[in-house]
Structure formats: C-alpha cells, structure tokens
Amino acid sequence: DSDGRGLRAVSSERRLLEMFRAVTPDQVRAFQAHRVRALAHIEASFEYKNAGIKKPSLRLDRIALGARQAVPLRVALEEFIFLEHHASLQEKLLHFALPPAQRVATGRSLLLVCLEDRRDSALFRLDFEAAGLNPALARHAIRLKEGDWVVLSQADARRSPWEVVNGRRAVIASLTENELLLFWRDFSSRGHRFRYVHRRDAPVPGMVYVLDEMADDLNADKQVAACREAESNVFYRWIEAGQPPVPHQVPVDILRGARAFGRRVPRWEAPRAPTTRQAEIIGRRLADPILLVQGPPGTGKSHTVGWAVLSRVSARLAAGQSMRVAIVCKTHTAVNIVLESISCKWRTAIDERPASDPLAALEIFKLDPPEDETLPNVVSGLKTYSARRLLDTILGCSPIVVGGTPAGFYNLMKWREAGGRDVLWDEKHFDLVVMDEASQMTLPEAVLATAWLRPDGQALVVGDHRQMPPILAHTWEEEARRHLAAAQPYKSAFEFLRDLGVPVVALDESFRLHRLQAEFLAEQIYRHDGIPFHSRQTHILAPLPPGDPYVDAALRGDVPIVVVEHDEAASQQFNPTEIELISPLVATCLEQLGLEGADGLGVVVPFRAQKAALRDRFPALAASEAIDTVERFQGGERDVIIVSATASDPDYVLAEAAFLLNPNRLTVALSRPRKKLIVVASQALFRLLAADLEVFEHAMLWKRLRYQFAPEPLWAGKRDGARVRVLGCSPVVALQPPQL
Template identity: 30%
Template sequence: MGRRPRWLRDPLHRCDWRSVASTSAGRRLARSCGPPRGSRSRPPGTGKTHLLSWLIAGFGAVRTANGRPARTLVTAFTKNAVGNVLDAVAKRQEVHDTAAPAPIYFGAPPSGGLAPGVQVLGRGDEAELAQEIASGRAVIGATIWSLYRLISSGVLPTVDGPTAPLFDLVCIDEASQMVLGQGLMALAGMAPGCRIVVSGDDQQLPPVRSMRSTRIDDREMGGSLYAFLKSAQAAEFPLEETFRLNEPLAQFPERKFYPGRYVSAAPTTRLTLRGDWRDGLDLVSRIALDPALPVVILVHDGLAAATSNPFEAALAAKFVSELADRVLAANGPPTTAEFWTEVAAVVSPHRAQNAAIRAMIPASLRPDAFVETVDRIQGKERDAVILSYCVSDPEFALAEAEFIFSPERLNVASTRARTKLVLIISRRLLEAVPGEQETMDKAELLREFVYSCDLLAETVLDGPAGRQVRTQIRGRGFEGDSLELDLTPDAAIEEQAPEMTPALEGLLAAIRRVAVGNSYGTAALSQVKRAMALAAEPFTDARLLHILGWISLTERDGRFGRFWQAKPFEAPRRVYPAEVDAVRARIGAVIREARSGRHCFYDQARDRFAWMSERGDDILLPIVQILQAEGLLTLGLPAAQ
C-alpha cells in the first residue's frame, strides 16, 4: 500500500479518527461536531459539517486503501442539511482524493441547491443507485423517506423486510430534530459491522411535532433520536469552539447553554460596512448597525400585539434597507441574492409577522428575501440577523408562554449571526409573569439576555399612525474596546399644531355621532353640516382636526362630484407638516407602513401629512415631486413606490 495522504497522517486529525474507530456501532454521539483539530465541543457554528465531511472522506480513503468497502449514507431531518454535508465532502475529495467517486444525492434536490461536484439521482434511478452502492465505495445522501423508497423498490439483491445491508457508515445530522422513529428508519440500511455517527444539539429546537417524555428503563423514548442516545449514555464528543460567532455574540450562549465550553475562534470579527455608513442614519440606526456593537437590543413600549406587530415590522424593514445600502461583501457591495444568502436574515417566531416584514421591505430587496421563523433558520447562519420577538400582548404571551419563552428558541435565534444581532422586543413581553415556575424560569432567561446588555440610550420613535413609542437601546461591544458611538439626538422637526378649542371639540363630537351611523365609520362633511345645522360645510375646522390627528380628512369622488369625508379616531395620531425637510425625514417610514403589495398609493401616504391648504389644495404633491427629482422615491400613476 502506498504512503497515506498527509491529511490522514496529521496528528491533529488522527485523534478524531481514533475516537470514532474505538467506539462500537451505534454509540458515537457528536454534539454539533467541529473540524478535526482536537477541539471537541462546538454547539452552534462549531463546524459540524466541516468535521462530518472530513470523517466521511477519511473513512472512504482508508477503507478503500485497505481493500474494504466504504459505503456511506448521509441523512438528516432536512434536505438542505444532507446537501450541505455532500457539498463539503465533494470539496474535500476534489482536493485530497481525486480518485473518489462523486457524492450522490438521491431524491428531489434540496431548495438550497447542490455543489457542481454532487451527482443527483431521482425517482426511477434506483437501479443505477444500487449499482453505485454495489461498487464498494459510495457516499449517498438521502432523507429517510428516500432510503425507504430505495429499499422497497425491488432492485436490491438482498432485502429483509424494511431493511437491507447497504452501508458501512451511517451519518445522521440534526439528530435533535428527529423523533426516535425517524432515527430508527435511518438505520434501515446498515450492513454488518456498520458504524454510526450522530450529530445534534439538545440545546436547540427539538422535533417540530409535539412530544411527551416517555422513559422505559431510563431510556428516553418520547423525544428526539439525540435524547434517546444521550439517555442510553452513548459516547459523546462535544466540541468547544465556535467558528461562527464573535466573542460578544458567544458570551451569553457560553454562560447559559454551554458553560465553560463555547469559545469564539473568531473573537474580533466585525460587520463590514462602507466608510461613510453613518451618513443619513438616525440615532437608532446608527447604534443598531454599528460594527462595534455585535449585540443591539431595542426594548420598546409599543402597543399590544399578538402574531403581527406593525411597529417591529417597520423597524426590521428599515434596518434591512439601510444595511443593504451600506454593507460590503468580499468583493464590494453584495448583489440582492448575496445579501440574502450570506449577509442578512430576518427572523420572527410567527409567520404573520414575517409576512408583515416582507411586505414592508423595499421591492428591490424582496426577491429571495430570507424572512423566516426561528425553526426555518436553524442550521443556517448570516453576517447579520434582525430578530423581531413580535409579541407585546401580555395575555397572549402567557397563553403561548412555552413557545415564546422557549430557551431553545432563544438559543437558535441568537446564535445564527456571525457579526451582528439586532433584537427588537417589547417591554410588555419581558414583564409577563407565567404562572408556572418552570416557565417563569424560561422567561427570566430571556430577560437576562436583554438586560445583561448595557443601556446605551433612550429615545422616542414613531410608531403606527405616527404615535410615539418610547424605546430603550441596549448593546454589547467587544471587551476592552472604547465605544465611540454617535449619540447625537435626531433633529427635532418644528411642528406648530393648532390649539384644541371648544369649537373643535364640538365638531369632533358631531363627526363621531354621524360616523357611528355609517358602516365604514366615516362622516361626509355635508352630513356634519346638516347635523350641526351649519350654514356651510365645516372644512376649515375639519382641516385643523386632521392636523391635530383626531380625524383623517380625505376628498372623495361621489355621484354628484367630489366631497370631503372625515374618519374620527379614538386617540390622536401624529400628522407631519407638509414641509420639505419634514417630508424628506418621514416619507420612507410612512411608505413602509402604508404599502400595499409592491406599491404605496399616494393618497394613503398623503393622509399622514397636513397635505391640504386652507382652500383644499394638495400642497404635498409638489414636495413629493421634489423628492422624486432627488431620487428618494418614484412617483407613478396611480401609485408611489
């Protein structure tokens, strides 16, 4: 036999091969395995795929060199996880073992795609796949269902019910998301003497389906495959470095989830922005995007919300837009596709919130936007993650306390970012007090994550309908760094609001009385004129009520011409002055909030400004046209985007 490749003789790798080789089949348990360097405890970002690919490539090379079969199955809870391992194996073999056959993915390819070095065989190719396995050396990636389809296809020479002796090594990824039954299905292709490598992390999200703990002879039968093997005291090789998170991002997971064994291998890595990134940003965005603050948390006093929170959605969309304009990839500004696959992700526990955020993201950034639930981002990573916790209704929070306060959900969500995590969360959620002690402890963990970060500033932000929302900004920087934050308050916009007089109060009361009898909750000024026995429609005073935020005053087309219509509010909203500087500062947020689909209709955005003159003329349109000339927006017919 010839001399072994250097990568198989390397003593740093040799200990990894020995750990696996010296453990009997079914007893190897790696918690988020990492690269073969002697370090062994790497939960999120610890290079699990990297190590699995080395183990598979090394297994094939050594077994082949000794004249033994090397047939490997790679399976996992998701297709993308299988594809990620196969891509890495192809990369290792391309450099270190060019004679090795290409890895094969069997089944419908994963949505994330596959590397060019991975072959794809689909339904109907079972006979060809069986030949590849019979050759004695193959790396096959498949879900458990594709494996079942292969065994039941009738093309294999030896089948024993639902099992067949196909593989000498079975690698099961994402074992903490697989229920025990699924894990057992993954073992249906074991050949005599087969070895098993299982990787997972019981500190992250468990299987999606609900589970009930069931123990038989101290074995956990009602949970995940990982939980079962751990209860059976299978040999475990935890890894201790994270190659994903920088040091400030790794602090909390190390302290609460992986005490004493979660060290950043890239402690000083920072988000890369262009040199003038601060230009044009308000206070909250300057802090949120600052590369010197890997963790930024906004604690707000916004209105109660359940599965959709307009205030948080608008903030998340705002940060996405500003980040996309300023971030730099390896070769300069990223394309939209690169932005969403490498740079950024937006995460929220609820799909309704994700839909709201997606609708507010600028149309140019919406294609391929990664705006997903925590469950969908598990196993993935980005440079920056914007996390909206969404729920701000204490009663709703208590009703779903096990879900929203889940430590595993917090762990997954807070460990996806390489360099920047921006968390948006309601003070009402943090103040919710669950009735059960166990759930209360989980809620306390979330509070500790938030309030362990330093208080940097307090400000007031515009919420839905212009209502002001008090917001606290917290953050965590790099140890030893002296922060040079620009905490200059945002320039106040001068607003000269009229005084609420008894006459205006009387008009508002009359508008409300008329609106009660209308199914749309509106009142035409002609109806208000009759109700108050006035000589003329009260347009002048109604305009003042619009400016004060008590009504929305719009001009409509009717059967007998145009008419003015008022819609009253229970509480006043904020209406911005129709002045160039004020419109320039507020129009972006107004458009995001009023957007419907790809566009924002002009009259909907106009409604948030004091847009009409004393004669009823539109004084906002000329200002919008000025901003269009500046390139700030596009005014079309009939919509402004």
C-alpha cells in the same frame, strides 16, 4: 365536642361498610369478570378503531399484583408513529372543516382559478380577492411552497373535511406571485395505512378550487416496517439494551490509517487547522459503535463530518477492505450540504495522491433528487425506480458514498432486483451511517436510516439538542400511558441517544459568531452540557456616516449585540411598533451597508402575521426568504440578524410562553449573525414575572440578554409614539478575550 363528632363520623363509615363484609372472593371475581365484559361491550361499539396498533391481552391477576409486562421499544415506536399521524390528521380535519375563505386566511390553503389542464399537470391563478383578502399581505402569509404535497378540491363550503382529504393529490411544481403549477401524483394508496383514496378528476378551466395540505403520510409505512423488522437492526439492538454499546475491536492498521489521514488534514486546510475536538472526530473514535457529534452554532460540523467520512474510507481501503457509506438526513437540503462537504474535501485530498490510490475511485450518489435540484460537483443523481436494474451493481461498488433521506434508502432497498420489490432487511451493506441534523429526526426515522448498517459498522450521529427539535403533533406532555412515558419515543434521535449515555464529542469553537455573541450562548446555554463554547471572531460592521441618531446607535459596528427596547405592551401576533422600529434599520442595511437578503441581512419573527407585514414592506428581502420564522432560519446565517419578539401583551406572553420563550427557539434566533445581532422587544417581555418555574427560567434568558449583555444606553427617545431605548455593551467589554 369535636372528638365526639369525629367518632360519630367513623361509626357512620363503618356502618356503610357492613354490607360488604359478607362478600366472598368468588363474588368479587364474578364482578370483575362482569366488568371486563362491560368494557369489551363498550370497545366493540366503537365505529372507528386504530387497527394498526396491536392490543395484547392483559393478565388481570398480574395487574392486581402491580406487575407489568415490559413493552419492547419497537412497539412504543410504532405507537408513536400512529399517534403522531392521527393527531396530525385530526388537526387537519379541524382546519378542513372551516369555510374556504377562512382556510385561505390562515396561509395554509390557497384559492385558485384553473387556467389550463395539461393531463399530467395544471396551471392556476391565485385568487385572494374572492376570499376577501389583501393580495399583497396574503401572498406573504402563504405557508405552502414549491415541492409541497397538496390536495385540490372544488371551492364548496358544503364539502366535508373528508372530501377535502380525498381531493386530487399533487405536488407544487412552481409558485409565483400570481400563478401556481401543479404536477399530479395519481398513484394507488391501496394497502397503505397512512394514505387515503384520492379523486382523479381533471380540473375545469374557469372553475374555482381550494388547495390544501395533504393529510397522507408517505413515509410512515416505511418507518413502521423498519420498527417491525427492528430485531435485524444492529442500531436498534444497541439502543434497546438501554446502555451504550460495547466498543468494536477495530484492526490496528485501520486505526493507524485514520490517524495518519487526520494528521494530513491540517496541511490541506491551512491556514485553519482543525480544532482539537474536530481532529478527534476526524482521525480517532472509530471504535465507538455510535458516536454523537454535538455541533453548536457555527462550529463547522458539516466540515468536520466531510473529513471524518474520508478518513474512515481511506483507512479501510488502505487495509484492503471495502467501504460503503450512507449519509442520511431528514431533508434533501441537509443531505446536499454533507455531500458537498465530502466532495469538496475529496477533491482536495486526491490532488496530491497518485491516480492509482483507491480513494480516487470514490463514487458519490444522491438518491431521488428533486427534479429542479442542482447537485454538488462529482455527485450523481440516482432515481431508485428508473435505475432499479443498476441498484444491485451500485451497492456492490466500493468505495461509495450514498446520500438520501430515510425514505430514499427504503426505496433503494425496495426497488433492487434482488428483492423483487420485497425489502431485504437482513442484508447489511453500509460500514458507516452518518445521520446529520439528528436533533430534528425522530427515533423511528433513525431506526429506518440505520436498517442496513453492518454489525461491525459505526453510526455517526450529528446534531445539537439545544436547537430546534422535531415538530410533533400529539400532546406528549399529557400522555398518560406508562410504557410510552418510560420509552420516551417523542425525543429526537440525538437527545434519546445522549440521554442513553452514548459517547459525545462536542465541538466547542464557533467560526461564525462574534465572540460576545458566543459568550452569551456559552454562559446561558452550553455550560449545561459542559462545553467551553467560544469564538475568536471579532468581525464587525463598517461604520456609518452620521444620520438618524436612532439608526446610528442601533447599527454601531463596534457593538455586536444591541437591544432595542420599547414600551408598547398590547400586541400579540402583530406589532406595528416593532415594524416601524425595524424598517429604518433594514433600509439602512440595504442602501448604505450594501447588504442583501441572500447572505447579508435576515429578519427573524415568531408569527406569520408579522412576517407578512414585513415582507410586504420589503419585497426584495421577501424574494430571497430573508424574513421568516425561526424554523426556516435554522442552518442559515447572515452578517446582520434582526429579531422581532413581536408579542408584548404580558398576559399573552404568559399564555404562549411555551412557544415564545422556548430556549431552543431563542438559541437558533440569536446564533444566526456573523457580525451584528439586534433584538427588538417590549420592556414588558424583559420584566415578565412568572409563577411557573420553567417559564421563569426561560424568561431569565431574555432578562440576561438585556441586563447582562446589553446594559448600557446608546440612545433614548420617542419613535412613532413609543418610548424607545437602544442598549448595548461598550466596545471595550465586547472585545475582551472569551471566558473558557
């Protein structure tokens, strides 16, 4: 019977196909053409189109054969820029569609009352009460900060999202507890695809306004221009080839000069000589067109880069060649760190050299520093527009080090008199380009940063793909376009180059972390990169006089990793149990250990609600930005770091696993302390079970931290209604030699 039913089903399907047997090839082609006309009609009906992305014609016959035209990497990078901008814009439009009070409650907007208009600036009073918010908590939830670009619009619930986009453009000059000062930025947006028209009406004293994040992208146009001029960019040509570039033929006298300089560094750095891998970067590896420097937490990458730059400068000058260096980072803070390292080491190196030494003539500039920024010693600020008549002269100097953001270097080349406001992409000035924090830099930013690298120059790319990646707006994991999936433009510049097979020198010794903390990161994170990550540090907290047994156990100086495990299991973005557990620890660190927020104590949280509550309880720590999210702590360090996992509801943790259990976030959070790490978390987090393999692996990091590195009970009891256990590792185990 079953065989009979199957035969009847096949026969029925064949009868359905009979009508198509008489179809001719010409009819199929005619149907194909009609379908294409229908698609063109639909496309023509779209009111809004992304005119910035080129749409080349498709060969239908080649599609039928399964052949695809190769899409150049620069085109994929350009599409990446447009998709990121429009995804970010759409998210902001959804936010701007909320009533003013709801926008303010998110911390991304502020309700203001105008106090005074000063033509080029205006002063406002913060008004949280009008939004129905607790002023103390609302202040600590503010995400806007000094230096942010914003738009100001009237507090009218009837305003459309686009009216908010078109608000008056400004920069936050100062933000205090009760007042905010704006500097207006009323320049033209004409001809820019990523900028919008903005009103210029003056605020009226006494009127209420809403301050929102600006939707304009001031740098995307510069990155698109760099991608469209990518064929003149040697760095782009190297990576477009899909394999590491061929090593340079470096003159022997330059190689010898760099090695000789490297041999002098241990004397200058005594008693802490560079490690073997630091020495390799400083005095060798000059022939690699692109060299990646992976810097795990506390390994002294900025310290190493400072000597590496001076080694290359000294060697080229000794060989009678000029030397111009570009230091390019995503943020001004990161630029200053590298310039500080170079300037400090330069002063050390020239102290024992004659005044006639060419290295003594080194000049260091910082492009477009913010108004209130304090520059490192011997570093001169250079405003590219106001100093435009000097730019050609400065670029002709040697030796010279110029630091700035990718956009800063674009401005440098734009405002030169030689270009007449046209960027001269074919001119190549820099023998060395150093990109620091490249794991947070996108590939289009890297293409812009290296646009003026000489063909025989070197790109020194510094970062760590195990820490925080670039912040992206588009859902790239759902991207279906094959050429974008193949090009992977969403990767950080560092990760893209690493996956390309570019040579890597990985620093392997941490000078910050306690050896047990380094051992956890070595076993769980850096072994995947083949790095024998370790630390020789054994610094611990001073012992406390006997007091609260819970606090005494958690702050035991001889136990560098402590887990405070509780049984509360219903919290999501705010956890009062963890606040009560953290509070006595913070108070003891401040009052008895004498730690302060600027350098001694930090509290890392995943959510703004938890941050706001803790900041409200400890305003002194809040004032020094010592209670914040993982993103804000990257690059920082403290003697004691307390991590609040916050989320304890198992269903919520599973739903938000991609964020909460992200190994990059955990790596950053756990690698900030010099002496003591305390993780406060629910037992529900350590016992989480996940069907998804990736979530399971990420959850295992937390389990290994708890069960492998903090297995022994130090204290158990009840605190504020929750069962709590303080767990750690015995001092004997903690002081064993590191496993290399």
